[in-house]
Amino acid sequence: MQTYEVNLKWTGRRKGVLSSPVLPKEIEVATPPDFPKGMEGIWSPEHLFVASVNSCLLSTFLTIAENSKLEFVSFESKSTCKVDLVDGKYTITEIILKPKIVIPYSQKPDRAKHIIEMSEKSCIISNAIKTTIRLEPEIYVEHSLIKLSDLP
Structure with missing residues (x-):
């Protein structure tokens, strides 16, 4: 069996940061702009x-x-x-x-x-x-x- 861990931390407003203990980079994520208070230019x-x-x-x-x-x-x-x-x-x-x-x-x-x-x-x-x-x-x-x- 394989497992993959992804962690998420809220950073404010409608955004957060994804991370994994086995990967070097974080990914910023947010509510897409098509939804109320969504944010442009960030992965949804x-x-x-x-x-x-x-x-x-x-x-x-x-x-x-x-x-x-x-x-x-x-x-x-x-x-x-x-x-x-x-x-x-x-x-x-x-x-x-x-x-x-x-x-x-x-x-x-x-x-x-x-x-x-x-x-x-x-x-x-x-x-x-x-x-x-x-x-x-x-x-x-x-x-x-x-x-x-x-x-x-």
Whole structure:
């Protein structure tokens, strides 16, 4: 069994600081500006939530790609979440993950797409939440910039 400790200390107004005894940096967090007395320019719980799903996608992809011997040139991913009022309560109703993977010419785009799809399904954070996650991968072949959606 593994455990991860994160501590939070209120610092005033609508802010706090996250820390962990095993990590060197603290993260300032606050109520987002969309809510009463929210603060701009500071990580919110919503940012951290969607970041945990996105970073889990990356770490799971790296593991599966290595085990599958998939070579890739680069990986980056944009993630967003939608917050809606449902039954009188704010909730995150959807997370959209848009990974962009560049592979060498020697690799197959369909295989890279399959591996990123496996990664999303295997992510422990994604599997722990009830929020709908929509994966919209883009696979590019190095130097040719062919999108997977443009292939026959």
